[in-house]
Amino acid sequence: MADGQMTAAAFLVAELRRARARRGWSQEELAKAVNYSPSMVSAVELGQQPPTAKYLELLDRALDTGGLFSRMSTELVSLDRAQVWLRGGRAIETQAQSLRWYEPLHVPGLLQTEAYARAVFEAGSLLEPDEVDRRLADRMERHEILYSDRPPKITAVIDEVVLRRQAGDRKTMCDQLLYLARVTTEHPRVRVLVVPASAGEHPGFGGPFILAVLSDGSQLAYLDSQIRGQEFDRPQDLHRLQRVWETVLGEALPPQESTKLMREVAESWS
Template structure:
C-alpha cells in the first residue's frame, strides 16, 4: 500500500491466515473445512481475492469463532476507503454490474478458450506448471459469471491484431476466434467491437484496461501490467479512462461489422 498503513481489509486477511496457522491447518485442510477450493483460500490469503460474506461465515463456523471475522467484514472493512486495492481483477469482474473492457493484446479473459488461456500462461515458460494450472482454473471458473442469473452487461473492444497474432497453435486460434464470435452472437448481454488494423494511432494503444460499475454502485478501473495490475477509483483517473474509452469506440467497427471481421479472421486460421 502506498501509504505504508495497514487497511482494515489487509488486517482481516492477515488475521485469517494467523487463525489458520494457530489451528495448525494447511490451506488444503482449511479449504476442505470451509468447502472452498485450495486456490480460493490461497488467493484470499495473498490478497488477490476478497473474502466474501459466505466465505467468512464458513470460516467462522469451521473455527468456531462466534462470528468474529464476519463482523470484521461488515463493521470494519466496509468503512475502509482503501479497500478496493484488495479486490484484484477477478473480484472486480465478478462483482460488476457493467464492464467496459479494452484489450489490444489478447482476447479478453472472459472469452478465452481453455487452450488459448493455457498458451497465454505457458508463454515463455515463466510460470511453474502448478501456477499455470491455478491461473487456468481461476480463469475458467471466472467465466461462469456470463451465465449467472444476473450476468454483467459487457461491452468488449478488441484490437484486430490480438485476433491475428498466433497464441498456441493455428487450431487454437481458429477455435478461439470462432468461440469469440459465437459468444458475442448468442449472449444477450455481450456487445463486441473490433478496432480494425486500418485504424490510425489512438489513446488505447497505451494498454488494456477495464472500467467497471460494481453492483454496490462503486466505479473502478483496472489497468493490467506485467506484475499484476493497478486499481483506480479516483474521479480524475476514471474520467481520463472514460475519454480514452470513447476515443477507442470511435475507431472501432459497429457490432455487426465486428462479427463479420472476426468470422473472416477465423477462416484465415483454418
C-alpha cells in the first residue's frame, strides 16, 4: 500500500497468486512449469522478491495469458512510487555476484573510509547528528560484504574530480585515496578505475548508477538519488545503462595508471 491505496506492484502480486490458483497449481507446480525454485515463487507472491522480466515471460507462457503480466510490469508497475518488492541498495549489495559501479560525484559507499563517509553525511549540516551516526554505522557495517565468504566482484569507475573534491579535512582525503589505491591492488575482487579529467564530456555525466548481477543470475540496475533509490530490470533500461558503462569504462585509465593517479593525488592532499 502507498498513501492507503493499493499500488500497481501489489495488484500484480495479487493477480499472480489468483492466476496460479485458477489454474489449480500449487507453488511447487508453478515453479516446475517456469523452471524456478518454489522458494522464488513464494517470495514473489509474498512481495519479497521482484518478478524479473524473464520470470514473467515464462509465467505468461505457462499460464497462456498472452503476455498480460509482462505488460502489467512494464506499463503499470514502473509508474509506482512505492513498489512492494524494492530491495534497497544494501540488499542488492548483499545479493550480488558482481557490481559494476559508476560514480562521478564521490567515492562509492562500499569503498569509503569512516572519516570520508562522515564528511559526506555531515555536508551542509542537513542531517541531525543522530541521523549522521545511524547512516555512518550502516555504511561501515555494509563494508563487511567485501570480506564475506563470497564477496561480490566489484568494478568501480570514478571520475578524477572525485579524487580532487575535498570531503572532510586534507588528512581525510589523503587517507581515503590511499585506501582506494590499496584496496584495488590488494583485494582480489575489487578494481577501481579513474576517468581522467582530460577525457572531457562523456555519457556518464548523466549520473551515477550500479549494474548488478544477483545470486540467481538476474540483472538489475540501481540509481540512487537525494530522495530514494530506483531499481530497474527492463531489458531496454539495462541495455541503455550497459552502453553507458561500456563508454565510461573505455574512457577510464588502465588499472596501474588509475592506481598511480590515486597515489599522486593522495600525496597532494598530505
